[in-house]
Amino acid sequence: MNQNLGKVMVPTAAMIIFLLIWEAVVWAAGWPKYKMAAPSDLLPAYIKHWDLFVTMSWQTLWRTVVGLLLAVVVGTGFGMIMGFSRVMRDALYPLLVGFNAIPKATVVPIVALMFVGAHDFNTVLIAFMISFFPIAVSVSIGLSTLEPEYRDILRSLGASQSTIFWKIALPKTLPEFFGAMKVAVTLAFIGTNLMEIVSPHGRGLGALFDSGKTNSDYPLMFAVLIALAVLGILLYYVVVALEKIFAGWAERPAQ
Amino acid sequence: MFPMIRIEGVRHAYKTPSGPLPVLDGLEMSLDEGGFSAVVGPSGCGKSTLTRLISGLMKPDEGKVMLHGEVVTGPRATVGMAFQNPVLLEWRSILQNVILPLEIVPNTLSKAECEDRARYLLHLVGLEGFEDKRPSELSGGMRQRASLCRALVHKPEVLILDEPFGALDAFTREDLWQTMHKVKENEPFTGVLITHDLREAIFLADQVVVLSGRPARTQYLLDVPDTGPRDLEHLYTPEAAEMLAILRHQIEIAQGRAPAEGEAA
Ligand SMILES: Nc1ncnc2c1ncn2[C@@H]1O[C@H](COP(=O)(O)OP(=O)(O)OP(=O)(O)O)[C@@H](O)[C@H]1O
Numbered sequence: 030m031n032q033n034l035g036k037v038m039v040p041t042a043a044m045i046i047f048l049l050i051w052e053a054v055v056w057a058a059g060w061p062k063y064k065m066a067a068p069s070d071l072l073p074a075y076i077k078h079w080d081l082f083v084t085m086s087w088q089t090l091w092r093t094v095v096g097l098l099l100a101v102v103v104g105t106g107f108g109m110i111m112g113f114s115r116v117m118r119d120a121l122y123p124l125l126v127g128f129n130a131i132p133k134a135t136v137v138p139i140v141a142l143m144f145v146g147a148h149d150f151n152t153v154l155i156a157f158m159i160s161f162f163p164i165a166v167s168v169s170i171g172l173s174t175l176e177p178e179y180r181d182i183l184r185s186l187g188a189s190q191s192t193i194f195w196k197i198a199l200p201k202t203l204p205e206f207f208g209a210m211k212v213a214v215t216l217a218f219i220g221t222n223l224m225e226i227v228s229p230h231g232r233g234l235g236a237l238f239d240s241g242k243t244n245s246d247y248p249l250m251f252a253v254l255i256a257l258a259v260l261g262i263l264l265y266y267v268v269v270a271l272e273k274i275f276a277g278w279a280e281r282p283a284q
Numbered sequence: 285m286f287p288m289i290r291i292e293g294v295r296h297a298y299k300t301p302s303g304p305l306p307v308l309d310g311l312e313m314s315l316d317e318g319g320f321s322a323v324v325g326p327s328g329c330g331k332s333t334l335t336r337l338i339s340g341l342m343k344p345d346e347g348k349v350m351l352h353g354e355v356v357t358g359p360r361a362t363v364g365m366a367f368q369n370p371v372l373l374e375w376r377s378i379l380q381n382v383i384l385p386l387e388i389v390p391n392t393l394s395k396a397e398c399e400d401r402a403r404y405l406l407h408l409v410g411l412e413g414f415e416d417k418r419p420s421e422l423s424g425g426m427r428q429r430a431s432l433c434r435a436l437v438h439k440p441e442v443l444i445l446d447e448p449f450g451a452l453d454a455f456t457r458e459d460l461w462q463t464m465h466k467v468k469e470n471e472p473f474t475g476v477l478i479t480h481d482l483r484e485a486i487f488l489a490d491q492v493v494v495l496s497g498r499p500a501r502t503q504y505l506l507d508v509p510d511t512g513p514r515d516l517e518h519l520y521t522p523e524a525a526e527m528l529a530i531l532r533h534q535i536e537i538a539q540g541r542a543p544a545e546g547e548a549a
Pocket residue numbers: 298299300305307326327328329330331332333334498
């Protein structure tokens with residue numbers, strides 16, 4: 030079998046099998062639609078609300094991506110500060126850990142009240158807050174575990190700190206960074222949706238889910254979940270593609 | 285005429301949480317241009333510290349480190365370094381790894397000239413054909429050869445080797461000793477080699493410096509006579525056996541396992 034074909038076929042087949050099992054379980058258990066929707070119920074939901082799905086998915090997607098980009102910038106910044114300075118690491122770590130330990134579901138209503146009406150801003154903010162921690166930690170660990178010999182070789186040639194960062198520290202941290210990005214992508218989606226569901230008059234897939242709930246439209250709710258999963262997969266593989274381009278060297282050849 | 289490397293009365297202590305840790309105390313050393321010095325001494329006595337002083341990564345608390353009669357005050361691009369850990373950059377090819385110093389040290393070479401220089405050195409150490417490989421595709425000995433090329437690519441006046449062969453097996457190590465001789469014939473540099481291996485020291489160097497235990501001072505100097513080109517057979521001559529015996533005895537003194545001359549037993 031062609032290798033590339035296999036790369037698409039195997040996950041697709043897995044997906045189809047998953048949907049079949051789901052359909053079979055719902056059918057066998059005899060669950061009514063309001064208890065558990067089957068895949069066959071979802072298609073009508075998508076057709077009925079097609080335009081809503083497109084606009085809401087876009088809303089969710091761009092806000093997640095913006096939150097994520099912010100998390101990358103701020104997380105890398107914090108990571109650099111903590112990676113290069115012991116004092117800053119000792120100072121910031123407990124703060125960051127504590128901040129990360131706060132369940133974001135409790136922060137959502139606070140933020141929603143703080144910036145009433147700024148729905149886009151709020152959503153981006155929560156997506157950012159929930160996803161920047163793994164990025165900061167991975168960058169700081171990547172930088173602080175740099176073997177001293179690397180630094181010595183460049184410094185003995187008279188290289189500046191920024192040369193050392195660009196030539197060695199940054200590329201060396203990329204594999205850890207992308208590892209963290211894969212976690213951050215999913216977290217950012219959770220953040221976006223928390224805000225979308227909780228905010229009154231929200232937009233995005235979360236809001237669509239909420240309206241499905243108020244109208245007891247169970248197939249719609251399940252359809253939203255699947256749409257979220259699809260977006261999540263999409264963004265995840267964007268990260269994987271970027272990782273291949275920028276940190277492909279870290280992949281060991283398959284044995 | 286100044287010696288290439290001159291170290292005078294160097295004292296140095298590290299600041300640690302439990303107070304200063306004196307590492308070097310009364311270090312003297314002098315090495316002429318083109319010379320090759322091996323430094324041996326007990327583990328943890330301050331050999332790597334010495335290399336950091338020569339390369340200008342650190343300044344001594346007291347005393348002088350001079351290159352060409354000029355006091356070293358900071359890093360200078362005329363030094364090349366290689367360590368026990370070859371630390372090649374995994375995202376670069378071997379050729380690009382070797383070129384790295386030329387991207388940092390100011391020079392007038394074109395890109396093609398840089399590559400030619402790197403290719404020439406890789407050829408010299410027997411790595412032709414591996415230019416486009418990744419470091420992970422090379423064996424430990426080959427990586428160490430590449431690291432050696434990187435240390436030499438910018439034509440340093442001083443080459444500092446801190447136990448570069450320490451992690452290699454005995455056969456690979458002997459291979460690399462011979463490569464070192466070949467490199468020495470083709471590249472003009474003054475060498476300082478830190479090693480734990482006394483045979484390596486007398487095979488490669490023309491001067492062996494024995495450091496005392498911490499805080500290290502220069503305890504003993506052995507001149508290795510120049511008897512023309514050396515091959516491994518030289519290590520099994522009576523002269524070599526005698527030198528090794530002297531050095532071994534000196535190391536025992538440095539470790540405190542044998543009394544120093546003149547001391548009551
Ligand atoms: N940055 C540092 N801060 C504090 N102490 C240090 C530092 N670097 C080295 N030391 C201490 O100084 C002493 C000498 O270190 P150095 O690395 O120079 O020894 P060495 O002779 O190279 O040892 P080895 O043979 O194990 O390589 C050691 O006891 C070490 O623990």
